[in-house]
Amino acid sequence: MDTIPILRDTKSSLVNSGGDPIVTDVVVVGLGPAGIIAAAVLADGGLSVTAIQADARDHLRAPLVSPPPTLRSTAVEEAIAQATAQAGLDGVGGSKRLAAPQAYRLDAWSLRTRSATLSRYGALPSDADLTDWPIELEELARWYDVVEHATAVGPRPATVWTERMNRAAATLGWSPFPAPAAAQTDASFLLDGRGVHIVRASVTEILRGSTGEVTGVVLVDADGSQRSLNCGVVVVAASVIPTVRLLLLSGITGADVVGRWFMSHNAFVVHGDFDGQDLGRRHAGPATAVAVDAFEGDRFDHTGVGFLGGSILQAAMTGTWPPERLADAAVGLGVEATRGADALDWVRAHQASIGTVWAQPDQLPRRQNAIDLDPTHRDVTGRPVARVTFSLAPDDVRRWEFLAARMTEWLDAAGARCTWMPPLAPQPLGTHLYGGVRMGIDPRTSAVDSYGRFHDVPGLVVVGSSTFPTTGGRGPLETIEALTWRNADHLAAELR
Incomplete structure (x- = not known):
């Protein structure tokens, strides 16, 4: 530097x-x-x-x-x-x-x-x-x-992916709605x-x-x-x-x-593979999404679940994936071992058939x-840098497990052939x-x-x-x- x-x-x-x-x-x-x-x-x-x-x-x-x-x-x-x-x-x-x-x-x-x-x-x-x-x-x-x-906030036009997930959420009784977004x-x-x-x-x-x-x-x-x-x-x-x-x-x-x-916000995702179907998720920005709030805040009974709060769940457009996400997908789809060096190329060609649900769960102040x-x-001028002390608590893990099960259920209802997710990880240097x-x-x-x-x-x-x-x-x-x-x-x- x-x-x-x-x-x-x-x-x-x-x-x-x-x-x-x-x-x-x-x-x-x-x-x-x-x-x-x-x-x-x-x-x-x-x-x-x-x-x-x-x-x-x-x-x-x-x-x-x-x-x-x-x-x-x-x-x-x-x-x-x-x-x-x-x-x-x-x-x-x-x-x-x-x-x-x-x-x-x-x-x-x-x-x-x-x-x-x-x-x-x-x-x-x-x-x-x-x-x-x-x-x-x-x-x-x-x-x-x-x-x-x-800022001209309103919903973005629906896509093949958001319409599919809207129908699936409705069949589960979750009252889906289009995510609001600013024009700029x-x-x-x-x-x-x-x-x-x-x-x-x-x-x-x-x-x-x-x-x-x-x-x-x-x-x-x-x-x-x-x-x-x-x-x-x-x-x-x-x-x-x-x-x-x-x-x-x-x-x-x-x-x-x-x-x-x-x-x-230790945000996380669950992915679903829709077996060769083009979900059209590359044809709109990530602000285009369908959401459900049935598992946010205190909209459900938390008695005995071991955590408070939850998250809005979103099926969003994700665009073209970077190499590290392709590698995660290769593991999740089980093609890493069978295709070896060709695994990333296979996933890259297949990614239009992969849909994702996102969560941004509550975290309690400690x-x-x-x-x-x-x-x-020190920084380059000799002043102290920030020191961040941060860890996830047991309730963060329980909240993740609960929400991940609902996200998987949503993808299954939409017809996913299989689902997978990265492990929960602390995100103290994220944007939220x-x-x-x-x-x-x-x-x-x-x-x-x-x-x-x-x-x-x-x-x-x-x-x-x-x-x-x-x-x-x-x-x-x-x-x-x-x-x-x-x-x-x-x-x-x-x-x-």
């Missing part, structure tokens, strides 16, 4: 093209979906907004913002340096540019997991730290409407004409005054020059691991709750699943990460309030899935966007 020189002793103010210091009301850190919406809404509110966005170099991530972390399963283990950073993309538009633009609303149970579980079952899991969201679904629904109008994968069009000043740089520190209030940020330009930018409000809109790392590098711990309750600063590993800056009412058990405002750092706001108290069993993107729109609208009104 390239060394980036930092002019540590010659820090100066950020200036415009005319050489004058930039003056701004708000600095937005990161221009992924949350940062784009925050910057656009604040600028619409009459505020001067400067957005700082680092551009990717290696592995689609910026080396100062998202260096590869270290990873361990428990706090008693030595963390191992990783070869790559968290999955995703640094750049205007963020990881949404890489993902299927599905646009799901969270269900009510996901926002009220603690109280709903106590009400129905009379007890909570002893090893989880469940808390309700400090916002009602009815309030969030207004902002879902705003996002869906702005990149939300940066929301910035058009709004006067947001975009600076290509990496924010390395949030500056604070003598009483703890935000006073600005330190950033590193593309040429390695370190500069400062003064402001009264900083909105951190990065993805989960970079957000937590930036806060901790800035000495912001939120009474030792920053980095706690880290969660992941204090020991956390992000902190690694005491020994949550927690670390939990929102709530009590400063002892949360870092920010329902508007993303830090309890003990005036002028600091965090937006994105790092603030989520729970994961839900469906994709987070539209909830990130709706919650950010709400919070930015509120902040703009406060600052006017």
Whole structure:
């Protein structure tokens, strides 16, 4: 990785093209979906907004913002340096540019997991730290409407594959529906004409005054020059691991709750072979899917099953497979041993007949699943990288087994000749990460309030899935966007 020189002793103010210091009301850190919406809404509110966005170099991530972390399963283990950073993309538009633009609303149970579980079952899991969201679904629904109008959310046209799986789900009594999706994968069009000043740089520190209030940020330009930018409000809109790392590098711990309750969608799939039939799944993008929610949240009785929650299940279009997926299919179909070196070529020619069902299951928040600063590993400038402590719990395995059986049943009902699945694996560096800056009412058990405002750092706001108290069993993107729109609208009104 390239060394980036930092002019540590010659820090100066950020200036415009005319050489004058930039003056701004708000600095937005990161221009992924949350940062784009925050910057656009604040600028619409009459505020001067400067957005700082680092551009990717290696592995689609910026080396100062998202260096590869270290990873361990428990706090008693030595963390191992990783070869790559968290999955995703640094750049205007963020990881949404890489993902299927599905646009799901969270269900009510996901926002009220603690109280709903106590009400129905009379007890909570002893090893989880469940808390309700400090916002009602009815309030969030207004902002879902705003996002869906702005991004043109609706179902994609049906395909041979989705129609087949729709019929199969209906025969099982599961009430299938087409997955909602936004018309565009990149939300940066929301910035058009709004006067947001975009600076290509990496924010390395949030500056604070003598009483703890935000006073600005330190950033590193593309040429390695370190500069400062003064402001009264900083909105951190990065993805989960970079957000937590930036806060901790800035000495912001939120009474030792920053980095706690880290969660992941440990997504998994079940494949089915339809024996030479072309399912047409290569003729549409992955946002085209038929879904069922019968096994999501608390839509079924969890008495005695050993877990809470579940997942929406989706039969999605998957496109052409990469080599590693072809290799998995060769094993699943049993052709690896019989065809030897020709196995991958056989699967490549046969893959149009393979259909897939996806799950994005809940994971409960546990204090020991956390992000902190690694005491020994450093980035190219000598700053600590993030250390991720993460493991799956027994309930994660039971939830996977339950959902995998339902996914297999769905494929069987659709006429699959055989089914197979990769083993469940932890995914702490995936794209659907949550927690670390939990929102709530009590400063002892949360870092920010329902508007993303830090309890003990005036002028600091965090937006994105790092603030989520729970994961839900469906994709987070539209909830990130709706919650950010709400919070930015509120902040703009406060600052006017």
